[in-house]
Amino acid sequence: MSVMDAFRLNDRVALVTGGGSGIGLAFARAMAEAGADVAVVDWNEEAARKAAEQLAGETGRKVIALRADVSKEEDADRMVQETVRQLGGLDVCFANAGIGDEGALVTEYSKEDWDRVIAVNLTGVFLTDRAAARVMVERKRGSIINTASIYGLVGDFGMGAIGYTAAKGGVVQLTRTLAVQLAPMGIRVNAIAPAFIRTNLGEGKLREDVPDPELRKVHEEITRRTPIGRWGRPEDLAGIGVFLASDASAFCTGYIYAVDGGWLAV
Template identity: 40%
Template sequence: MNLFDLTDRVAIVTGGNGGIGLGMAKGLANAGASVVVLGRNEPKSQAAAEAIRAETGAKTLAVTADVSVPAEVDRAVAEVLDHFQRIDILFNNAGINIRKPPQELTLDDWNQVLTVNLTSAFLTSKAVHPAMKQAGGGKIVNIGSMTSIFGSSFAAAYSASKGGIVQLTKSLAMAWAADNIQVNAILPGWFDTELTQQARQQIPGLHERVLARIACGRWATPDDMAGTAVWLASRASDYVTGVAVPVDGGYASTL
């Protein structure tokens, strides 16, 4: 028995049309899963789904929805169930950041980041719960951040949202253990994506400071998320729930 085999499993990846979301989606597809790319940008999601299908041969579906809006979440989940008849895996990866000193953040800035990064994970998890419970179990993986552990002077709302992701993960894990639904979090370190490229442009010296602390000596690529994603989505992690796993090249362990 291959504990990492995801054949016949259906996985939703929110924000799966780019960056680490796309890296995780490709990893799940390579392990045999059918993959749903869920995002707000329809052309980008369609292109990502087509690229995954071409590269892996997996069944894919692009669904357009704003996961911070309850009605759109419910519609998206219904669309997936209508297409695949099941949902086994959910990756809550959608997220944004507004980089400002905390004294310059407006309430609208704060609410926008918390809603997209944290509330959406609650809404989407709640929406898939009935299908997973009916199927006899499932896997939910919430994407946190190194700022779930460390503070950030230029991303107070983002850090708060990602700290909340860890506590939401633990709470859902406890609530749904009896339904055989494992809920875990991944805490990505510094990945080379569009978001961090913007950060390096906005924050002088960030690239050098980060690189000096990464034990592996390099920024991560989206493909570096695939292995941990497959593990937490598979039977190999059936006795793992309520944990937050750093994927950071040793960043959190380096003085």
């Protein structure tokens, strides 16, 4: 097998949660461009449908749209079952769906916010990984890729993202534990840890054109603090996604790959 052949995903099946926009859409597009059929999963059914239609038209692959709330056990199980039913299997699973954190001092941080963020960003990843693993164990192969964050590896950058940081730290350790447990069964488990990415989730209220001068200042400080000198873009994660999904990473498991413009090097 040539090195370029190792990156191809011809006739494989990939599932991407949070695939209707942002990083998830970039992963879904990368999978289809590399030759896979794709299940685009999102809580927003319309976003999933539009993304699936767009990717199918661009790549000629079979791309389906599924609605799921990954924090619900029945939804996570059903989305995997439907992927297998409609696309014939499951080779790659991106547990990518996540939500942002409002941010607050710990003395003001509510249990409601904590429960909401942990439910999607950590429990949702566990439920997605478990449902995918149940299929992959039977086939004795597969790649599970979790979206963590640099906030799973370092502390919060002064924005009070308590639940988000705790959840992403949990994703890091979940990834390592599942990698060790599932390796003998032919399943690899890795995570991608982005820094600040230009998406509705990642940038949110910190857009460079936001009217609030304090929020603009935070945006500028993040840019200054990143050695490459800019925020990331969803497409910056596509290459590492294909690598981890493909045979090019056949000896890689249990690792957290930071895609951060040099943030952790400072």
